[in-house]
Amino acid sequence: MDKKRTFAFLAHRVESWNALLDSKLFNHLHRNPRLHWFWVWMAPLYWAVSVISLFSKRGYETVDRFRFAGMESQTVLLRNYAWHFLFGGIRKAIKKRILQAVLSAQKENQVIGLGALTKAEWLTQGGQWIVDKLGDKLQASLVHGDTLTAAGILKMVDAVFKKYHLGGPVFITGATSKIGRAVVLILAKNQVFVKMYTKSEERFAAIKEAAGEKGRFIFKATSLKDGANCQLWLTGKSKPSGKKLLRAIPKGAVVLNFSVPNPLGENNRQPKPGVLAIEGGLLAYNPAATDLRFTMRLCPGLTYACHAGTAVHAYKGWDFHEVGRVELPLLKEVWQAAEEIGFFLPALPEVVAQVVKEPKPLWKKLADMPAGIAL
Numbered sequence: 001m002d003k004k005r006t007f008a009f010l011a012h013r014v015e016s017w018n019a020l021l022d023s024k025l026f027n028h029l030h031r032n033p034r035l036h037w038f039w040v041w042m043a044p045l046y047w048a049v050s051v052i053s054l055f056s057k058r059g060y061e062t063v064d065r066f067r068f069a070g071m072e073s074q075t076v077l078l079r080n081y082a083w084h085f086l087f088g089g090i091r092k093a094i095k096k097r098i099l100q101a102v103l104s105a106q107k108e109n110q111v112i113g114l115g116a117l118t119k120a121e122w123l124t125q126g127g128q129w130i131v132d133k134l135g136d137k138l139q140a141s142l143v144h145g146d147t148l149t150a151a152g153i154l155k156m157v158d159a160v161f162k163k164y165h166l167g168g169p170v171f172i173t174g175a176t177s178k179i180g181r182a183v184v185l186i187l188a189k190n191q192v193f194v195k196m197y198t199k200s201e202e203r204f205a206a207i208k209e210a211a212g213e214k215g216r217f218i219f220k221a222t223s224l225k226d227g228a229n230c231q232l233w234l235t236g237k238s239k240p241s242g243k244k245l246l247r248a249i250p251k252g253a254v255v256l257n258f259s260v261p262n263p264l265g266e267n268n269r270q271p272k273p274g275v276l277a278i279e280g281g282l283l284a285y286n287p288a289a290t291d292l293r294f295t296m297r298l299c300p301g302l303t304y305a306c307h308a309g310t311a312v313h314a315y316k317g318w319d320f321h322e323v324g325r326v327e328l329p330l331l332k333e334v335w336q337a338a339e340e341i342g343f344f345l346p347a348l349p350e351v352v353a354q355v356v357k358e359p360k361p362l363w364k365k366l367a368d369m370p371a372g373i374a375l
Contacts (some may be wrong), residue, residue, distance in 0.1 A: 003302065005070065005071045005072065005110075005314060006071060006072045006073065006108060006109045006110050006111070006314065007071060007073050007109050007110065007111040007112070007113065007310050007311060007313070008073065008074045008075070008076050008100070008105040008108070008109040008111070008112050008113070008309055008310075009074075009075050009076070009112075009113045009115060009307050010060075010076045010077075010078070010101055010102065010105060010112055010113065010114055010115070010117060011075070011076075011077055011078070011115050011117065011296065012077060012080045012081065012082070012116060012117065012118055012220070013050075013077055013078075013079075013080065013081045014077040014081065014082045014084070014297070014317035015036075015081065015082065016043075016046050016047050016049070016050040016081055016083070017029075017036045017039065017042075017043070017046050018046075018050040018081065018274055018297070019045075019046040019050060019053075020036070020039060020042070020046060021063075021294065021297075021306065022063060024373070026039070026292075027293070029297070030294070030295040030296070030297055030298060030299070030300070031295075031299045032299075033297045043110035048309050050083070050084075052082045053079040053080065053081070054079075054080075054084065054090065054093075056079045056081075057227065059078060059079050059080070059093075059096070059097030059100060059101065060076055060077065060078050060079060060097060060101035060104065061076070061077060061079060062074050062075070062076050062291050063075050063076070063077050063094050063294045064292065064294035066290055066291045066292040066293065066310055067290060067291060067362070068285075068289075068290045068292065068341075068342075069130065069290075069311065069315060069341035069342055070291075071311065071314055071315065072108075073109075073180055073191060073292075073311070073314075074105075074108070074109070075294050076101055076104075076105050076298075078094070078097050078098065078101060078117075079097070079188070080094055080097065082261075085120070085123075085236040087218065090213040090250045091122075091123075093219045094123075095124075095129075098117060098123075098124065099130065099133060102130055102134065102138070102140070102142070103134070103137065105140070105353065106138070106139050106140035109140055110140055110141065110309055110314065110319075111140060111141045111143060111304060111313045111318075112140045112141070112142055112143065112310070113128075113143045113144075113145055113307060113309065113310025113313075114127050114142060114143065114144050114145070114306075115144075115145060115306040115310075116260055116306075118144040118145075118146075118306075119260050119322075121307050125141045125309050125323075126144050126146075126178060126323050126324065127143075127144050127321065127322075127323035128324065130142060130323075131323055133320055135161070136180065138241070138285035141313060141318060141319050141320060141321055141322070142321045142322070142323055143306075143309055143310045143313045143321075143322045143323075144178070144306065144309075144322055144323055145304075145305060145306025145307065145308070145309030145310055145322070145325050146178045146179045146182075146306065146309070146322070147182075147309060147322060147327065147330055147334045148283075148305050148308055148312055148334050148335070148338055149179050149281055149305040149306050150178075150183055150186075150259060150326050150331060150337040151331045151332075151334055151338070151375055152177045152257050152280070152281070152282075152283055152305045152308075152335070152338075152345070153179065153183055153234070153256065153280045153281070153305075154182075154183060154186050154187070154331070154373050154375060155335065155345055155375075156256060156278070156280045156345060157170070157183075157187070157232065157234070157256065157373055158372055158373035159345060159348060160232060160254055160256060160278070160348065161232070161373070162372075163348050163350075164254060166231045166232050166254065166301065167231065167300070168193065168229065168230060168231055168232075169192075169193035169194060169195050169219075169229065169230050170187060170192060170193070170194050170195070170230060170232045170233075170234060171195045171197065171221065171226070171227030171232070171233045172184065172194060172195070172196060172197065172233070172234040172235075172236060173197045173232070173233075173234070173236055173237045173240070173246050173259075173263075174234075174235065174236025174237030174258075174259060175194075175196035175197060175198050175204075175207075175236065176196070176200055176203035176204065176207065176328050177234060177236055177237070178196050178324075178325050179258060180234075180236045180237075180328065181207055181210075181325065181326065182325075182326035182328060182331065182345045183236075184196060184207055184211075184218060185207065185210060185214075185328060186328065186331065186373065186375060187217070187373070188211045188214040188215065188217040189211070189374075190373050190374060191214070191217060192217060192373070193217050193218075193219070194217060194218050194219065194252065195219050195220075195221040195226055195227060195230060196218060196220055196221060197221040197222075197224065197226070198220065198221075199222070201220070204220045224240065224244070224245065224247075224248030225248060227248060227249070227250070228248075228250055229250075230250070230253065231250075231252060231253050231254065232254050232256065233253055233254070233255045233256070234248055234255075234256050234257075234258065234280070235255060235256070235258070235259050235262075235263050235264070236257075236258050236259050237259050237263070238252065238259050238260070238261050238262075238263050239263065240263065241263035241264070242263070242264075242265075244341060245263055245264065246264065246271055246272050246275070247313060249272075249275050251273070251274030251275065252274055252275075253274075253275050253276075254276045254277075254278065255271070255275060255276070255277045255279055256273075256278050256280040257277065257278070257279055257281070258280045259281075260281070260283040262279070262339075264277050269349065272307065276349065278348065278349070281304060281305050281306075281348075282302050282304060282305060282337065282346055283303060283304075283305050283308045283343045283344065283345065283346070284301055284344050284346045284347075284350065285301060285302075285303060285308075285342050285343050285344070286301070286341065286342055287300035287301040289342060293351060302346060308338055309334070309338075311338075311343075312334055312338050312341065314339070315337055315341050316333075318338055331375040332375040335375060
């Protein structure tokens with residue numbers, strides 16, 4: 001197999017203070033983003049940078065070059081911040097920057113990961129818009145990373161079930177997204193009852209039908225209150241969020257998030273008494289095995305699963321675009337490849353003994369939990 005050995009991860013900055021991350025002086029902010037408040041006195045400077053960046057002639061920049069699993073890689077960031085995307089009038093300019101960044105990145109890379117640039121369907125349609133817009137000009141493979149993200153979440157669900165002795169139905173928001181659909185179908189395949197929180201009867205019906213005979217394990221939830229008897233919540237959408245979401249999550253529950261932004265807030269392991277929150281969109285790696293520096297506000301040794309999915313695509317030498325729905329038959333192969341190049345699940349917290357309750361008899365009656373979640 002002619003394996004591809006170069007890949008780039010294309011993303012954008014989030015908060016305005018992220019402008020500080022360009023300097024090695026502020027590397028500590030990757031490890032602990034909350035320390036940015038120590039530098040709040042520099043706010044006028046980094047806010048000015050975030051505004052000026054809107055008018056930069058070159059709309060992107062390479063912020064890191066590194067090696068991972070024998071592959072050359074780079075991180076490319078748009079000169080755009082999260083707040084830029086709120087203004088419809090500049091979205092056209094942002095999309096133009098994305099096209100320019102892709103064309104530039106493919107000069108050195110055979111695979112380009114899109115990560116957060118696929119989270120909003122209106123932006124790139126999971127990358128499909130880029131494929132259609134560039135046509136024959138596009139020589140690199142585009143990857144949204146959702147396949148490995150879905151596989152990682154399912155592996156994490158399995159680990160959570162076993163470590164915390166959870167049972168019963170799983171409540172999931174963002175259930176009809178690419179990742180959500182894959183997670184729901186695999187859980188149902190493993191005879192786990194799933195409550196899909198969605199207002200779309202059409203999307204719900206399509207997923208239930210795709211489950212075939214296992215569709216009997218899938219139910220539609222029209223209210224957050226429908227999750228009152230669920231010990232495990234999967235949040236795959238930024239809305240509902242905050243207090244509205246927290247009020248509905250029962251005490252003793254574990255929340256596994258894969259939404260960007262996190263609807264419960266960043267760096268919030270215990271958002272309310274009796275509830276444990278875990279970030280499920282991350283994978284771990286050995287930081288000593290790579291010279292990766294720009295970790296995008298994550299501790300060295302952690303990366304986004306969509307980023308890891310880009311590395312897997314390059315490692316496998318695949319030349320197809322991963323821009324559509326998650327293909328379930330690929331989940332196992334993608335996960336195995338991720339393990340081969342050094343990715344693994346982050347450790348689960350040990351504080352749960354004070355948080356998670358024992359399963360109620362009702363959950364035991366609903367279904368005998370499987371020995372493990374098989375991809």
